[in-house]
Amino acid sequence: MNEIxxxxxxxxxxxxxxxxxxxxxxWGLGFLTPWIIGFILFYLLPMIASFVLSLYDFNPAVPxxxxxxGFDNWRRAIFEDEEVxxxxxxxxxxxSISLPIGLGFSLYLAILLNSKNVIAKPIFRALFYMPSMIxxxxxxxxxxxxxxEQTGWINIIIENITGIQAVxxxxxxxLNDVDLVxxxxxxxxxxxxxxxxxxxxxxxxxxxxxxxxxxxxxxxGWLRQLRSITLPLLTPVIFYQLVLGVIASLQYFLAPFVxxxxxxxxxxxxxxxxxxxxxxxxxxxxxxxxxxxxxxxxIVGLIITVxxxxxxxxxxxxxxxER
Amino acid sequence: xxxxxxIMTILLISVFxxxxxxxxxxxxxxxxxxxxxxxxxxxNTAxNTAxNTAxDTAxDTAxxxxxxVRWFVGLGAGSDEGTFAPQEAFVEKFNASQDDIxxxxxxxxNDVAFDTxxxxxxxxxxxxxxxxxxxxxxxxxKGAWLDLTAMIEASSYDLDAFDPGLVDFxxxxxxxxxxxxxxxxxxxxxxxxxxxxxxxxPYPPAAYGESYVDADGVAHDWTIxxxxxxxxxxxxxxxxxxxxxxxxxxxxIVQFGxxxxxxxxxxxxxxxxxxxxxxxxxxxxxxxxxxxxxxxxYDAWWTDWFVPNGAYGGADFLQGPGxxxxxxxxAMIQMHMWYVAPWALGDxxxxxxxxxxxSNDGVTTAKMHADTFQIPKGAAHPDEAFEVLTxxxxxxxxxELLLVYGGMPxxxxxxxxxxxxxxxxxxxxxxINWDVxxxxxxxxxNPNHESYMPSFQETTDRYNEFWxxxxxxxxLDVDAEFEILLADLQSIFDAAx
Numbered sequence: 001m002n003e004i005x006x007x008x009x010x011x012x013x014x015x016x017x018x019x020x021x022x023x024x025x026x027w028g029l030g031f032l033t034p035w036i037i038g039f040i041l042f043y044l045l046p047m048i049a050s051f052v053l054s055l056y057d058f059n060p061a062v063p064x065x066x067x068x069x070g071f072d073n074w075r076r077a078i079f080e081d082e083e084v085x086x087x088x089x090x091x092x093x094x095x096s097i098s099l100p101i102g103l104g105f106s107l108y109l110a111i112l113l114n115s116k117n118v119i120a121k122p123i124f125r126a127l128f129y130m131p132s133m134i135x136x137x138x139x140x141x142x143x144x145x146x147x148x149e150q151t152g153w154i155n156i157i158i159e160n161i162t163g164i165q166a167v168x169x170x171x172x173x174x175l176n177d178v179d180l181v182x183x184x185x186x187x188x189x190x191x192x193x194x195x196x197x198x199x200x201x202x203x204x205x206x207x208x209x210x211x212x213x214x215x216x217x218x219x220x221g222w223l224r225q226l227r228s229i230t231l232p233l234l235t236p237v238i239f240y241q242l243v244l245g246v247i248a249s250l251q252y253f254l255a256p257f258v259x260x261x262x263x264x265x266x267x268x269x270x271x272x273x274x275x276x277x278x279x280x281x282x283x284x285x286x287x288x289x290x291x292x293x294x295x296x297x298x299i300v301g302l303i304i305t306v307x308x309x310x311x312x313x314x315x316x317x318x319x320x321x322e323r
Numbered sequence: 324x325x326x327x328x329x330i331m332t333i334l335l336i337s338v339f340x341x342x343x344x345x346x347x348x349x350x351x352x353x354x355x356x357x358x359x360x361x362x363x364x365x366x367n368t369a370x371n372t373a374x375n376t377a378x379d380t381a382x383d384t385a386x387x388x389x390x391x392v393r394w395f396v397g398l399g400a401g402s403d404e405g406t407f408a409p410q411e412a413f414v415e416k417f418n419a420s421q422d423d424i425x426x427x428x429x430x431x432x433n434d435v436a437f438d439t440x441x442x443x444x445x446x447x448x449x450x451x452x453x454x455x456x457x458x459x460x461x462x463x464x465k466g467a468w469l470d471l472t473a474m475i476e477a478s479s480y481d482l483d484a485f486d487p488g489l490v491d492f493x494x495x496x497x498x499x500x501x502x503x504x505x506x507x508x509x510x511x512x513x514x515x516x517x518x519x520x521x522x523x524x525p526y527p528p529a530a531y532g533e534s535y536v537d538a539d540g541v542a543h544d545w546t547i548x549x550x551x552x553x554x555x556x557x558x559x560x561x562x563x564x565x566x567x568x569x570x571x572x573x574x575x576i577v578q579f580g581x582x583x584x585x586x587x588x589x590x591x592x593x594x595x596x597x598x599x600x601x602x603x604x605x606x607x608x609x610x611x612x613x614x615x616x617x618x619x620x621y622d623a624w625w626t627d628w629f630v631p632n633g634a635y636g637g638a639d640f641l642q643g644p645g646x647x648x649x650x651x652x653x654a655m656i657q658m659h660m661w662y663v664a665p666w667a668l669g670d671x672x673x674x675x676x677x678x679x680x681x682s683n684d685g686v687t688t689a690k691m692h693a694d695t696f697q698i699p700k701g702a703a704h705p706d707e708a709f710e711v712l713t714x715x716x717x718x719x720x721x722x723e724l725l726l727v728y729g730g731m732p733x734x735x736x737x738x739x740x741x742x743x744x745x746x747x748x749x750x751x752x753x754x755i756n757w758d759v760x761x762x763x764x765x766x767x768x769n770p771n772h773e774s775y776m777p778s779f780q781e782t783t784d785r786y787n788e789f790w791x792x793x794x795x796x797x798x799l800d801v802d803a804e805f806e807i808l809l810a811d812l813q814s815i816f817d818a819a820x
Contacts, residue, residue: 058445060441060444061444061445061464061465061467062444062466062467063444144637148637150635151640168574168575168634169573169574169632169634169797171574173634176795260791263788264788265791265792265795266791266792266795279784282437282438282441283437283438284778285780287445
């Protein structure tokens, strides 16, 4: 066949393949439809509804008495209600402690369990992952007992080993000391690092071994390899975990709610923004104002996420990307 | 493309068919039977058309089947697992007794019941009956309850069967009569007799007006001060030294003397006298007896060491199925009748009994809970709900339900001999001092410690925060904390206007 004939045949193939592609796209769309319907029904419409609610004074117990207040709820949340600002600051303070510790600990575990020098790695991986399968409510209740200042075994061990008074009201009050409570809550979170650890582990195993071999030949030690190969190539995973961690921190709720039903004890330190949102909406039944706080929370989360994405090009390395 | 469209069409049709099937009510079988009967009846002559139309209309109504009345349980008693089966049995018995109403029980855990009910009301899906519900539950949903006055008048319901004061308890000046008395739960002292025996101490007075005669035979008025002294003797550290002795180690307590169990600032303060956080002008106030009570309790937590403070509250040795008292390491509690129930005290491995509430400055105040069933304004079937309600409050219905919830009957005719039945049902063979329960009614708090406050939940949240602060922090300037609390409460009240 001459070249012109080949081109004609290719054209025919292209003509035939066009409707096929069209059909595939529709099939794809068909399979996506349930998700799109779910998104519209369970995310988009509730979001729109919650925005509308934020313009109302709405008590779900007496829905007939709801009335339109315009942007009064927004003005109250942004300019008048000091608790919104304070609870946001508390959330950021807690995140600035728990997020680095949580990410660092899960990365440390992943590196440890990726090491050639560790024996029975599958067993250790399973053991470190197992606590994250325990429901967080149970975890929090267990730690509540473990950290009890009178009978918790952590204080008893500390007192027995070091001799310093750890037990009792003069001892280490993990959950009632304003300086310690965020660290105690961070400890609860460390039980759940199994998921993050697995993702880091997958990222570590995706780093080409020839890079380490080449570095070894060049005389690079473990620390240099970690600094120049492991961490740079792991930055996409770190970035992913960071974004998820920030969003999870803004939604931090379960531990303070289980431990003190959201009273904020000690001294309001654990009344995080999500707890405050819950209290306004579902305890005080100020559903309109609660919706406003939820939207503010969404906007703050969006801004932080956009900022993180903005910085990503300076520190996140994608091997497939042209630089 | 045609194939795609065909499959999608089939899928859509399937969805509609399935949805239609899912929407059918539970009486589908009955409805089909009714339709068959209709078909037979319409095989008549044309002359009977008009009659048939009327019959069809009547039959159509019958086709809808019995009315479903939803009964929501969770705001008060009734959400503990031990109460599920008897409540279900009550529903089954009621449903079997008639054909017009199907009573459907919805039990929601107390922790989430308030949110669940609010969501249901907001979604236009309010239940038809809510209860048992106390004052706290009622006032958490202020404005959401139906005024029963018209129904009571229309049905000539006899309110004389109840104490007029108790009927008035459910009357709201703005909203009308929101409930009919059902159960009352006086409070009194419950004590662990084994711990008294172990310490060689006589039991607290079994009746109001009696003195406490100590181990040396000296009689003391049964006052809050006597409670303090006695409780300190019953608070014991790991070395067996009690809180009234030198060398007591407050960091290693293994047994406590006293607790106002499962209550809050208002409930605790009421032991010193009835009061309200709202004065007659609607402003925030702290009743003087409550200030005294808070200080007494604060000292009991951090100086006298006979009430478990926040830290000890979570200690392992105070965890029991019915709270700290059922752990066996707490000597006395002030508690309501609803706690004297199988789920709380039925299986405890120690002897216990009931005693009189202590007095303060010559006045005894035993806080009271009163529960009933209410109908939300948004109920789909209020008339049928009222019919069920009257059954629940009747001698027969209340007789069954009171055994489940552990309350004293509000209906006067049921009060005699009630405790014999209750003992037989729940504590067979036990010799319980029920006389003190009946006597406690005379010392009920007025105003009630659960009565209305502006922004009910927010106010509750704020004073609970204050209470937690005191329970968890020694060395506070309590008076200064009171000032802060009052200022905050005033702000909440002002915002509620």
